[in-house]
Amino acid sequence: MKVGIIGGSGLYNLKELEKVDKVQLDTPFGKPSSDFLTGEVHNIPVIFIPRHGLGHVLLPTEIPFRANIWGLKKLGVTHLISVGAVGSLKEEIIPGHMVFPDQFIDLTRHRTSTFFGNGVVGHVQFGDPVCPKLCEKLVQAAQTVGATIHLGGTYICMEGPAFSSRAESLLYRSWGADVIGMTNAQEAKLAREAEMAFASIALATDYDCWHVSESEVNVEDIIKVMHENVETARRIIVETLRNLPPDFPNSQQDALKFALITEKSKIPQKTRSDLDLLLKKYLD
Numbered sequence: 001m002k003v004g005i006i007g008g009s010g011l012y013n014l015k016e017l018e019k020v021d022k023v024q025l026d027t028p029f030g031k032p033s034s035d036f037l038t039g040e041v042h043n044i045p046v047i048f049i050p051r052h053g054l055g056h057v058l059l060p061t062e063i064p065f066r067a068n069i070w071g072l073k074k075l076g077v078t079h080l081i082s083v084g085a086v087g088s089l090k091e092e093i094i095p096g097h098m099v100f101p102d103q104f105i106d107l108t109r110h111r112t113s114t115f116f117g118n119g120v121v122g123h124v125q126f127g128d129p130v131c132p133k134l135c136e137k138l139v140q141a142a143q144t145v146g147a148t149i150h151l152g153g154t155y156i157c158m159e160g161p162a163f164s165s166r167a168e169s170l171l172y173r174s175w176g177a178d179v180i181g182m183t184n185a186q187e188a189k190l191a192r193e194a195e196m197a198f199a200s201i202a203l204a205t206d207y208d209c210w211h212v213s214e215s216e217v218n219v220e221d222i223i224k225v226m227h228e229n230v231e232t233a234r235r236i237i238v239e240t241l242r243n244l245p246p247d248f249p250n251s252q253q254d255a256l257k258f259a260l261i262t263e264k265s266k267i268p269q270k271t272r273s274d275l276d277l278l279l280k281k282y283l284d
Contacts, residue, residue: 004077008084087208141239153178157185
């Protein structure tokens with residue numbers, strides 16, 4: 001088992017890492033957001049990458065999602081924890097609370113959310129995007145550190161970088177969605193294609209713009225709440241790793257077993273080479 005952690009707004013490193021090393025990778029999908037940090041936490045191998053890059057230099061649309069996930073896979077990650085700030089779409093999800101979503105609605109328009117294409121077609125199951133056992137470990141850790149949590153919920157993934165209009169925010173509430181962010185859907189989809197168990201910690205920082213008695217979301221307020229949330233998220237991650245057994249199962253280790261539909265002989269050599277990391281055991 002090796003755990004990957006994708007840090008979001010405010011979480012640009014993992015200071016609890018021991019035996020730290022930096023790894024620079026080139027991938028078939030371009031350069032990742034930054035170098036990968038490798039190390040251990042409570043003797044569990046961990047790989048960390050900040051999705052927005054060091055110094056927060058990448059817009060959500062600019063994040064090289066495929067390169068990040070491919071790099072994590074190359075480094076042996078089997079379980080992926082994604083951390084990110086979100087807006088709350090529910091009265092009871094108060095800024096400062098932690099949400100552990102189990103569903104996604106992807107409203108992005110300018111991103112590639114699959115490794116497939118270029119001569120190879122595959123369709124993974126995605127009805128349940130989150131690994132319940134990994135999520136359960138995160139929730140147990142959150143309870144241990146005293147976080148206020150909400151288990152389950154639907155995450156709207158919007159394109160950004162602008163926040164929602166009020167009409168959009170009210171529409172998403174009418175759908176029954178719980179939180180809104182700009183990054184998790186791509187990571188969840190690509191993690192599934194990379195056969196990684198996936199779970200997310202969504203840090204509520206604001207009420208988007210639907211709440212009649214709260215000011216409209218702005219970066220200053222987000223940053224203020226975010227700093228407090230990030231420290232709580234760190235404690236949740238460390239506590240989770242403290243209690244993960246080395247043989248913790250990967251629920252998605254065979255996610256591509258029945259996904260490929262293209263005849264093996266028809267897959268172009270370059271595509272086969274680019275996706276060898278993901279598909280080798282199914283193409284040999």
